[in-house]
Amino acid sequence: MNLKNLRKIPKVQNVRISKYIQPSDTFKKRMQINIFDLNKRERIEKKVIANLVKRVTRKEKYRLNTLNIIIANNHYLRKLNKRFFKKDYPTNVISFHMDNVSEIYVSREKAKDYEELYYYIIHGLLHILGYDHRNQKEELLMENKCRQYLNL
Numbered sequence: 001m002n003l004k005n006l007r008k009i010p011k012v013q014n015v016r017i018s019k020y021i022q023p024s025d026t027f028k029k030r031m032q033i034n035i036f037d038l039n040k041r042e043r044i045e046k047k048v049i050a051n052l053v054k055r056v057t058r059k060e061k062y063r064l065n066t067l068n069i070i071i072a073n074n075h076y077l078r079k080l081n082k083r084f085f086k087k088d089y090p091t092n093v094i095s096f097h098m099d100n101v102s103e104i105y106v107s108r109e110k111a112k113d114y115e116e117l118y119y120y121i122i123h124g125l126l127h128i129l130g131y132d133h134r135n136q137k138e139e140l141l142m143e144n145k146c147r148q149y150l151n152l
Contacts, residue, residue, distance in 0.1 A: 031057065032066045039073055039108050052118055053125060056149045060129055065100040067128075069121060077107040095124035102128045115150065122146045 033053055035046045049069060057063060074090035081087045081094060092110040096103045104124035111117035123146050133139035 031064050033069070034066070035069045035071070037071045037108075038076065039071060041108075044071060045114070049118070049121060052121065052149070056122055056125055057129075059149070062129055064102050064128065066102070067125075068101065068103045070103065070105045071108050071117070072105055074107050074109045077105060077110075080105055093120040093124040095127045097128045104128070119146055119150055122149050 031054070033050045035044065035049055037044045053067060053069070077092075077094060078088070078090040081089065081091050084094070084096075090107055090110065092107050094105045104121060106117060106120045106124065108117065111120055123142065126142055126145055131138070131142050131145070133142050
């Protein structure tokens with residue numbers, strides 16, 4: 001996925017932020033980031049992913065206690081999508097926020113390259129931070145933020 005070739009998306013304001021996330025001024029405890037690669041077909045750059053997550057949460061001024069990132073296949077994402085969202089097809093990313101632990105599940109098969117994999121991780125993280133895309137305005141905002149953080 002070459003993001004430079006995609007159309008320009010205007011910046012959108014007014015975002016709903018989840019009440020469950022701690023503001024960044026409470027950064028006394030370090031965020032724990034765990035990355036699990038269930039595919040093990042190729043080497044995943046865990047440090048790159050962890051640094052990306054840290055940059056996004058720092059820029060968004062939020063801290064998570066524990067974040068688990070699970071890189072899986074389409075079959076795994078399809079099972080999650082069916083179980084939790086009653087949709088019987090694979091998706092690119094699913095995220096959950098549960099009190100002190102948040103999880104992002106990403107389909108490695110849906111991501112054509114590392115850039116797209118990182119994009120999906122950022123997208124899932126933004127959902128955890130309270131962003132959504134229930135309408136076009138929110139969708140444009142999330143798309144714009146994903147691109148912005150991917151290009152930092």
